[in-house]
Amino acid sequence: SKSNEPQKPPPVVHYYMNNATQTRDPAGNQEKVLILTPLARFYQEYWDNLIKITYPHDLISLGYIIPKTKEGNAAYAALQSQVTKTQSGPKNKRFASVTILRQDTENPLQTQLESERHKMENQKARRAAMAKARNSLLFTTLGPTTSWVMWLDADIVEFPATIIQDLADYDAPIIAPNCFQRYYDEKKKAMDIRPYDYNNWIDSPTAKELAAKMGKDDILLEGYAEMPTYRSLMAMMYDQSADRATKVKLDGVGGAALLVKADVHRDGAMFPPFSFYHLIETEGFAKMAHRLNWDSYGLPNYLVYHYNE
Amino acid sequence: SKSNEPQKPPPVVHYYMNNATQTRDPAGNQEKVLILTPLARFYQEYWDNLIKITYPHDLISLGYIIPKTKEGNAAYAALQSQVTKTQSGPKNKRFASVTILRQDTENPLQTQLESERHKMENQKARRAAMAKARNSLLFTTLGPTTSWVMWLDADIVEFPATIIQDLADYDAPIIAPNCFQRYYDEKKKAMDIRPYDYNNWIDSPTAKELAAKMGKDDILLEGYAEMPTYRSLMAMMYDQSADRATKVKLDGVGGAALLVKADVHRDGAMFPPFSFYHLIETEGFAKMAHRLNWDSYGLPNYLVYHYNE
Ligand SMILES: Nc1nc2c(ncn2[C@@H]2O[C@H](COP(=O)(O)OP(=O)(O)O)[C@@H](O)[C@H]2O)c(=O)[nH]1
Ligand SMILES: Nc1nc2c(ncn2[C@@H]2O[C@H](COP(=O)(O)OP(=O)(O)O)[C@@H](O)[C@H]2O)c(=O)[nH]1
Ligand SMILES: [Mn+2]
Ligand SMILES: [Mn+2]
Numbered sequence: 001s002k003s004n005e006p007q008k009p010p011p012v013v014h015y016y017m018n019n020a021t022q023t024r025d026p027a028g029n030q031e032k033v034l035i036l037t038p039l040a041r042f043y044q045e046y047w048d049n050l051i052k053i054t055y056p057h058d059l060i061s062l063g064y065i066i067p068k069t070k071e072g073n074a075a076y077a078a079l080q081s082q083v084t085k086t087q088s089g090p091k092n093k094r095f096a097s098v099t100i101l102r103q104d105t106e107n108p109l110q111t112q113l114e115s116e117r118h119k120m121e122n123q124k125a126r127r128a129a130m131a132k133a134r135n136s137l138l139f140t141t142l143g144p145t146t147s148w149v150m151w152l153d154a155d156i157v158e159f160p161a162t163i164i165q166d167l168a169d170y171d172a173p174i175i176a177p178n179c180f181q182r183y184y185d186e187k188k189k190a191m192d193i194r195p196y197d198y199n200n201w202i203d204s205p206t207a208k209e210l211a212a213k214m215g216k217d218d219i220l221l222e223g224y225a226e227m228p229t230y231r232s233l234m235a236m237m238y239d240q241s242a243d244r245a246t247k248v249k250l251d252g253v254g255g256a257a258l259l260v261k262a263d264v265h266r267d268g269a270m271f272p273p274f275s276f277y278h279l280i281e282t283e284g285f286a287k288m289a290h291r292l293n294w295d296s297y298g299l300p301n302y303l304v305y306h307y308n309e
Numbered sequence: 310s311k312s313n314e315p316q317k318p319p320p321v322v323h324y325y326m327n328n329a330t331q332t333r334d335p336a337g338n339q340e341k342v343l344i345l346t347p348l349a350r351f352y353q354e355y356w357d358n359l360i361k362i363t364y365p366h367d368l369i370s371l372g373y374i375i376p377k378t379k380e381g382n383a384a385y386a387a388l389q390s391q392v393t394k395t396q397s398g399p400k401n402k403r404f405a406s407v408t409i410l411r412q413d414t415e416n417p418l419q420t421q422l423e424s425e426r427h428k429m430e431n432q433k434a435r436r437a438a439m440a441k442a443r444n445s446l447l448f449t450t451l452g453p454t455t456s457w458v459m460w461l462d463a464d465i466v467e468f469p470a471t472i473i474q475d476l477a478d479y480d481a482p483i484i485a486p487n488c489f490q491r492y493y494d495e496k497k498k499a500m501d502i503r504p505y506d507y508n509n510w511i512d513s514p515t516a517k518e519l520a521a522k523m524g525k526d527d528i529l530l531e532g533y534a535e536m537p538t539y540r541s542l543m544a545m546m547y548d549q550s551a552d553r554a555t556k557v558k559l560d561g562v563g564g565a566a567l568l569v570k571a572d573v574h575r576d577g578a579m580f581p582p583f584s585f586y587h588l589i590e591t592e593g594f595a596k597m598a599h600r601l602n603w604d605s606y607g608l609p610n611y612l613v614y615h616y617n618e
Pocket of ligand 2: 347349350426
């Protein structure tokens with residue numbers, strides 16, 4: 001038998017965690033970035049912008065989690081073909097690695113239509129499912145050498161090619177650009193832009209009072225007329241004429257586009273799929289990070305754009 | 310330049326998460342087990358028992374996190390030499406992989422002496438640091454193909470070689486053996502055993518009342534006369550004459566030895582380094598898992614032994 005012959009031992013790897021720095025010059029310091037995208041629908045514009053990212057691609061790993069639905073199957077096929085194309089294209093455009101997870105849980109909503117997704121009674125189950133998907137993706141792809149995690153939803157169809165360097169330059173533990181949407185203004189007969197993501201906010205006394213009166217499993221949701229919170233929404237702070245570099249401190253964040261220092265996640269910050277201080281998913285994540293002494297910031301005048309269905 | 314030549318594309322990996330099953334016959338189903346050990350001191354007996362584990366070693370990955378202290382350096386050197394020996398020894402005894410992380414944070418306590426470690430005023434900072442160490446280790450080593458996570462402290466110096474199969478056979482999301490300690494009984498002039506780990510418990514009305522009156526950042530600790538909780542401690546349920554298979558439902562668990570289905574962690578269950586329902590670290594983990602609809606169990610009559618300093 002060959003089993004007693006000396007063979008090359010299986011991999012033993014040693015990591016000094018302080019080598020995975022998180023600096024204002026990530027590319028200069030060879031810092032690895034993990035771009036994580038929960039993916040239910042594939043948009044070509046997302047991919048086209050992704051491959052235009054100027055951060056060195058050999059320092060970028062991509063991670064996807066895709067639901068086991070018919071729509072998920074289509075998204076998976078579309079993603080696959082783009083990945084194959086990019087990873088066999090010019091060497092300097094290839095990403096370091098790509099991980100694609102197929103979820104084992106069912107999607108709690110049958111349809112992905114925006115009108116269904118955003119119904120208030122559907123939000124808790126939906127956001128809990130999204131939180132679990134994000135956690136699964138995060139827990140299984142974050143490595144000991146990852147410096148940054150860039151959360152980027154699949155329906156973010158327009159963002160600057162320098163987004164990683166731009167956001168990292170703030171040296172913030174957690175930082176979110178402002179997520180807008182292009183639309184056709186019927187009155188003006190012209191394209192215009194409008195706020196899309198209401199999950200980036202600064203807390204308010206009203207929201208705190210609402211939370212104090214809630215049952216322990218109840219959650220506060222943002223952007224519903226039935227439950228005005230009077231939080232200061234970053235989406236409403238956009239000022240075209242102001243400095244693009246303006247930074248505000250946030251208490252809740254969205255996950256549409258979000259740069260996170262890997263140490264924040266490594267300390268344990270995840271996306272609570274349950275009511276955490278009456279918050280859930282990405283908003284609960286900001287709160288949990290805060291409990292771990294990591295602050296969240298937002299850039300009201302730095303825009304990324306969400307697909308318009 | 311060679312950069313335009315077609316080359317082998319970087320790894321693109323696809324995982325179907327429902328392939329990472331967690332069954333009562335883990336070895337039969339080729340389920341991968343990740344053994345995670347936070348390590349401040351190395352004990353040869355721990356390693357001697359680890360390599361005697363009968364679960365197929367090619368399905369086992371080991372993960373360590375070691376503090377950046379003088380004591381940690383010594384533990385690292387001792388671990389290294391044993392790892393090298395095992396991984397270059399007989400092929401069927403080698404583990405699939407070994408990951409060793411050196412922490413970048415300082416240990417909040419100068420000494421690791423049990424008397425210092427267990428002082429009540431030191432517990433919160435210490436357990437918060439332990440929780441972060443466990444989270445770092447977990448978040449960076451858990452992979453998409455991991456089926457089970459076996460938490461095993463480095464000072465668990467005696468445990469059955471069949472521990473993985475034995476615990477998995479209960480098909481429980483989270484399951485803890487009872488952690489005892491051997492000692493010399495001066496009166497009997499003979500070796501005897503006594504309970505060691507008080508973190509495996511069933512909640513009590515007294516503990517709930519204490520918690521209800523606490524400040525939001527305060528934590529309940531178990532095993533301190535100053536703060537009697539009247540919880541039912543699994544450590545006190547051991548009955549030598551009873552069935553070794555007896556299983557009880559737990560509300561708090563310890564991390565000395567603990568088998569966890571990987572899906573529990575993937576859903577987001579981690580070790581809270583902050584007060585979570587007035588619980589912290591492994592006890593907080595059981596509570597968080599419970600919020601994610603995963604139950605914890607314990608085996609009062611299945612013993613593992615902690616080192617006696
Ligand atoms: N893996 C996974 N991804 C999903 C699921 N539902 C939505 N997504 C993706 O998660 C991100 C956010 O979801 P989306 O429905 O756009 O949220 P909204 O824009 O806040 O309404 C997008 O990238 C979706 O493609 C799901 O059930 N599983
Ligand atoms: N990485 C790391 N491991 C630690 C640290 N302190 C203790 N450990 C290890 O964590 C486990 C539990 O700690 P221990 O001090 O034995 O806890 P106790 O038995 O509950 O008092 C043991 O395996 C220790 O070797 C630390 O600061 N960092
Ligand atoms: Mn969206
Ligand atoms: Mn110990």
